Amino acid sequence: xxxxxxxxxxxxxxxxxxxxxxxxxxxxxxxxxxxxxxxxxxxxxxxxxxxxxxxxxxxxxxxxxxxxxxxxxxxxxxxxxxxxxxxxxxxxxxxxxxxxxxxxxxxxxxxx
Amino acid sequence: xxxxxxxxxxxxxxxxxxxxxxxxxxxxxxxxxxxxxxxxxxxxxxxxxxxxxxxxxxxxxxxxxxxxxxxxxxxxxxxxxxxxxxxxxxxxxxxxxxxxxxxxxxxxxxxxxxxx
Numbered sequence: 500x501x502x503x504x505x506x507x508x509x510x511x512x513x514x515x516x517x518x519x520x521x522x523x524x525x526x527x528x529x530x531x532x533x534x535x536x537x538x539x540x541x542x543x544x545x546x547x548x549x550x551x552x553x554x555x556x557x558x559x560x561x562x563x564x565x566x567x568x569x570x571x572x573x574x575x576x577x578x579x580x581x582x583x584x585x586x587x588x589x590x591x592x593x594x595x596x597x598x599x600x601x602x603x604x605x606x607x608x609x610x611x
Numbered sequence: 612x613x614x615x616x617x618x619x620x621x622x623x624x625x626x627x628x629x630x631x632x633x634x635x636x637x638x639x640x641x642x643x644x645x646x647x648x649x650x651x652x653x654x655x656x657x658x659x660x661x662x663x664x665x666x667x668x669x670x671x672x673x674x675x676x677x678x679x680x681x682x683x684x685x686x687x688x689x690x691x692x693x694x695x696x697x698x699x700x701x702x703x704x705x706x707x708x709x710x711x712x713x714x715x716x717x718x719x720x721x722x723x724x725x726x727x
Binding site: 542543597600601604 | 643645653654655656657660702704706707708715716719720721723
């Protein structure tokens with residue numbers, strides 16, 4: 500089955516700086532890669548996703564890049580703000596199949 | 612607004628008892644829902660796939676007789692934790708996908724289970 504690794508497990512960034520979280524996946528058949536933000540005790544919220552037919556996608560301060568050959572994808576948050584502090588999870592699946600394999604999570608702390 | 616609703620949000624039960632958690636899709640039909648478990652400070656781990664009108668598919672290592680899943684209608688899946696033990700204390704969360712909102716996977720609010 501699919502295995503998703505995520506790094507780093509914790510990340511502290513000065514407010515206004517950029518944050519980068521990286522994930523690798525094992526199943527070359529995976530073609531859908533969402534990123535979720537989860538605050539303590541709450542449901543994961545989708546913040547951005549990418550499908551394997553593109554290499555990069557951007558939505559305001561958030562961007563995701565995908566390298567299918569290397570089987571890794573990354574989340575980039577620019578101009579970080581205190582409200583960006585949360586746990587972020589990457590995931591992988593086959594598009595159309597709701598079965599997600601999650602990474603281990605990154606606790607992002609934005610230092611004011 | 613929320614498109615997947617879960618109930619209860621928090622439940623405390625005694626060891627040895629059973630507890631049922633409901634997952635409802637609002638305003639759409641979900642032939643498939645997924646149940647995840649998340650221990651504190653850990654990731655979401657898929658427990659099982661709930662299939663409407665048929666048996667659930669369990670992930671390796673998940674006891675199907677302990678975690679009973681029923682998906683009797685197109686908008687409701689239930690997870691029953693039977694003979695609960697303290698080690699079953701966790702955050703249980705369901706998900707479903709709808710084509711109505713960009714084919715996105717939505718999660719329920721989650722249910723905190725504490726077994727005492």
